[in-house]
Amino acid sequence: MDKTGIEKMLRPKSVAVIGASATPGKIGYTVIKNLLKDGYKGKIYPINQKESEILGLKCYPEIGQVPGEIDSAVMCVPAKVMAEVVEECGRKGVKGALVITSGFSEIGRKDLEDEVVRIARHYGMRILGPNIVGTLSNSEKFNGSFAPCLPLPGKNSLVTQSGALLIAMDMATYSRRIGYEKMISIGNMADVDFADLIEWFQDDEETSCVSLYIEGLRDGRRFIDVAKKSNKPIIALKSGVSAHGAAAAASHTGSLAGGAKVYSAAFKQAGVIQATDLDNLFYRGLTLSMQPPMKGDNFLIITNGGGNGVLATDAAERFGIPLKFAPDDVQAEMKKHMPEYGSAKNPVDMTGMAGNDWYYETVKFAIMNKWTDSVVVLYCETAITDPAEIAASIKRAVDDSGVKDKPITVSFVGGEKSDKAIGWMVENGIPAFFAPDTAVNAMAALREYAKLQENKKSDGAKTDEKAKKLALEVIAAARADGRTSLTEIEAKKVFELYGMPTTKIGLAKTEEEAVKLSKEIGYPIVMKIVSPDILHKSDAGGVKVNIKTEAEAREAYNTILKNAKAYKADANIHGIAVQEMAPWGTEVILGSVSDPSFGPTVMFGLGGIFVEVLKDVTFRVTPVSKAEAEEMVSEIRGAPILSGVRGEAPRDRKAIIETIIKYSSMIYDLMDEIAESDANPVLVYAQGEGLRVADARIILKKK
Numbered sequence: 108m109d110k111t112g113i114e115k116m117l118r119p120k121s122v123a124v125i126g127a128s129a130t131p132g133k134i135g136y137t138v139i140k141n142l143l144k145d146g147y148k149g150k151i152y153p154i155n156q157k158e159s160e161i162l163g164l165k166c167y168p169e170i171g172q173v174p175g176e177i178d179s180a181v182m183c184v185p186a187k188v189m190a191e192v193v194e195e196c197g198r199k200g201v202k203g204a205l206v207i208t209s210g211f212s213e214i215g216r217k218d219l220e221d222e223v224v225r226i227a228r229h230y231g232m233r234i235l236g237p238n239i240v241g242t243l244s245n246s247e248k249f250n251g252s253f254a255p256c257l258p259l260p261g262k263n264s265l266v267t268q269s270g271a272l273l274i275a276m277d278m279a280t281y282s283r284r285i286g287y288e289k290m291i292s293i294g295n296m297a298d299v300d301f302a303d304l305i306e307w308f309q310d311d312e313e314t315s316c317v318s319l320y321i322e323g324l325r326d327g328r329r330f331i332d333v334a335k336k337s338n339k340p341i342i343a344l345k346s347g348v349s350a351h352g353a354a355a356a357a358s359h360t361g362s363l364a365g366g367a368k369v370y371s372a373a374f375k376q377a378g379v380i381q382a383t384d385l386d387n388l389f390y391r392g393l394t395l396s397m398q399p400p401m402k403g404d405n406f407l408i409i410t411n412g413g414g415n416g417v418l419a420t421d422a423a424e425r426f427g428i429p430l431k432f433a434p435d436d437v438q439a440e441m442k443k444h445m446p447e448y449g450s451a452k453n454p455v456d457m458t459g460m461a462g463n464d465w466y467y468e469t470v471k472f473a474i475m476n477k478w479t480d481s482v483v484v485l486y487c488e489t490a491i492t493d494p495a496e497i498a499a500s501i502k503r504a505v506d507d508s509g510v511k512d513k514p515i516t517v518s519f520v521g522g523e524k525s526d527k528a529i530g531w532m533v534e535n536g537i538p539a540f541f542a543p544d545t546a547v548n549a550m551a552a553l554r555e556y557a558k559l560q561e562n563k564k565s566d567g568a569k570t571d572e573k574a575k576k577l578a579l580e581v582i583a584a585a586r587a588d589g590r591t592s593l594t595e596i597e598a599k600k601v602f603e604l605y606g607m608p609t610t611k612i613g614l615a616k617t618e619e620e621a622v623k624l625s626k627e628i629g630y631p632i633v634m635k636i637v638s639p640d641i642l643h644k645s646d647a648g649g650v651k652v653n654i655k656t657e658a659e660a661r662e663a664y665n666t667i668l669k670n671a672k673a674y675k676a677d678a679n680i681h682g683i684a685v686q687e688m689a690p691w692g693t694e695v696i697l698g699s700v701s702d703p704s705f706g707p708t709v710m711f712g713l714g715g716i717f718v719e720v721l722k723d724v725t726f727r728v729t730p731v732s733k734a735e736a737e738e739m740v741s742e743i744r745g746a747p748i749l750s751g752v753r754g755e756a757p758r759d760r761k762a763i764i765e766t767i768i769k770y771s772s773m774i775y776d777l778m779d780e781i782a783e784s785d786a787n788p789v790l791v792y793a794q795g796e797g798l799r800v801a802d803a804r805i806i807l808k809k810k
């Protein structure tokens with residue numbers, strides 16, 4: 108997409124404030140005051156029909172009368188005249204507008220918003236908002252907003268869907284001493300959305316990390332595509348995950364799907380690091396903006412206090428970067444800078460005796476050593492040391508090491524002096540925090556970033572044209588029959604077309620047909636009710652397994668029909684599915700739902716009671732790559748069950764991964780047709796012996 112409009116609105120050489128006001132307290136006044144006060148160097152044109160001058164600047168009655176060129180317009184006029192004003196801006200050649208005014212889609216007036224965007228598009232103009240606080244840029248000294256001041260400078264930039272949060276975080280940058288380069292309020296996203304800004308930030312040299320506060324994404328797929336290509340870290344805090352929750356749905360997957368899990372999956376796939384809360388967004392963002400990724404798993408914790416070291420060790424495990432013992436040569440070196448009773452293992456505990464020199468020597472060696480991928484330095488304030496000097500020693504050790512590609516984070520626990528030392532460290536490019544857990548969590552973000560970068564390289568599945576064509580025929584036939592769900596026989600056919608092994612199966616409409624089919628397939632067999640009105644067959648007494656003889660087959664046929672009629676008198680019954688009985692295996696589930704933001708997603712988890720009770724499932728947005736399918740299998744809590752517990756042989760992991768990929772292609776290819784689907788259970792056998800889809804369900808989109 109053309110970045111000009113965004114470039115002009117974020118780095119304008121001239122700006123018009125439309126709806127400028129001479130009355131203090133009005134937004135149209137505040138914006139002009141802020142532009143002047145915070146040192147904006149470009150031209151400012153207040154537009155107001157009555158005033159001749161505002162805050163010493165010449166006023167124009169309308170934008171068309173401004174003599175020079177105008178890059179960007181800040182809109183403060185009422186919503187009802189916005190379309191007209193945008194039209195005038197378009198004619199004047201304005202390429203970007205920050206629409207501060209509210210009263211659009213957020214109060215149900217999407218029509219007004221659509222009109223504004225329609226006109227803007229006509230003139231090749233981009234719209235940020237409406238319903239925004241504005242934008243702040245330290246490098247441009249541009250405060251085109253009603254936020255009180257520019258944030259404390261930093262290399263991190265924020266895009267937020269909450270304007271109130273922008274103002275609050277802006278001021279918090281000073282109390283927390285965590286700086287930002289740009290803060291952008293994105294508002295209703297009528298035009299410019301997160302993906303557009305992420306794209307724009309790629310070329311913003313002032314920004315080295317993009318932080319996002321997200322309530323909801325409109326085009327989740329584009330977000331993933333754009334974020335995947337980002338050359339700088341992106342960290343996102345997603346709120347409102349419960350409201351997004353699952354719609355009441357006919358299959359298990361529907362009730363398991365949740366905004367939270369889908370968003371987390373999408374962030375992973377997009378290579379976006381997730382923040383768990385606001386605090387986390389602040390300090391992980393700071394760290395990502397200052398330090399390189401942590402490229403391997405080895406890191407040293409260096410401390411002068413045992414307790415701090417243990418806390419950090421616990422945190423390391425909690426945040427996914429478990430600590431390892433340092434190799435002997437590293438330990439030997441560390442021993443030189445600690446008393447006899449210190450510990451060189453990792454955490455490296457120099458004890459309370461540690462002074463400036465020990466910190467200097469230890470940190471410098473740790474960074475330069477080839478084993479270490481990163482270093483977390485902890486300090487507890489003591490009576491014999493000065494936090495400022497310790498901070499200076501750490502900084503000097505980093506500089507003297509000459510190493511630039513290994514990250515470091517620091518924690519100082521103590522009083523005012525420690526507090527000051529933290530500020531000094533951050534000003535000098537080293538992320539420093541109050542608590543050891545925070546320093547470790549920040550480091551974990553750098554490790555996550557490195558891992559996500561590796562994963563981003565893999566690509567998704569390709570469309571299987573032949574399978575798709577035949578599957579669409581099966582679906583069309585069901586639709587012609589007036590149905591919005593496939594029978595198990597049809598669903599299994601579609602699964603087969605995509606290469607997933609199912610069971611031999613046939614439909615019997617009479618007892619004699621059932622007996623004949625049973626013989627053809629071979630005992631033992633399974634019989635199930637086939638009815639578009641009975642989706643959960645067991646609940647209706649509609650499944651009989653392990654049928655071994657003709658007599659049993661006759662009895663099962665009649666019992667199932669009787670049960671089904673008792674369950675639902677007016678059910679439309681197609682007949683009985685007679686199928687091969689698959690040998691017993693570990694039950695897993697595959698499912699799919701269509702997410703409102705990301706479209707088709709697939710779910711994987713353990714089947715049976717695990718899915719009903721433990722909800723031990725994981726999601727990915729389709730198409731799912733091999734690496735992603737592998738992750739899915741590894742990340743469920745029940746993963747050890749698949750590796751073989753209590754002497755059981757490991758399950759066929761390779762077959763599961765292949766099946767997830769095939770299932771993902773099926774869901775991706777048929778996204779216009781399938782609303783949701785599942786395969787529950789899929790029976791998984793020992794390594795090398797594959798798996799079988801024992802039950803399949805496909806529910807179609809209503810058309």
Ligand code: ADP
Nearest residue numbers: 610633643644645650687688689787788801802
């Ligand atoms: P429901 O509609 O109730 O989910 P299923 O088709 O999943 O019905 O059947 C219920 C159970 O019967 C399954 O969980 C599985 O244990 C067993 N089962 C179903 N079909 C087969 C089969 N072809 N081979 C072996 N076991 C089967």
Ligand code: MG
Nearest residue numbers: 787788802803
């Ligand atoms: Mg089932």
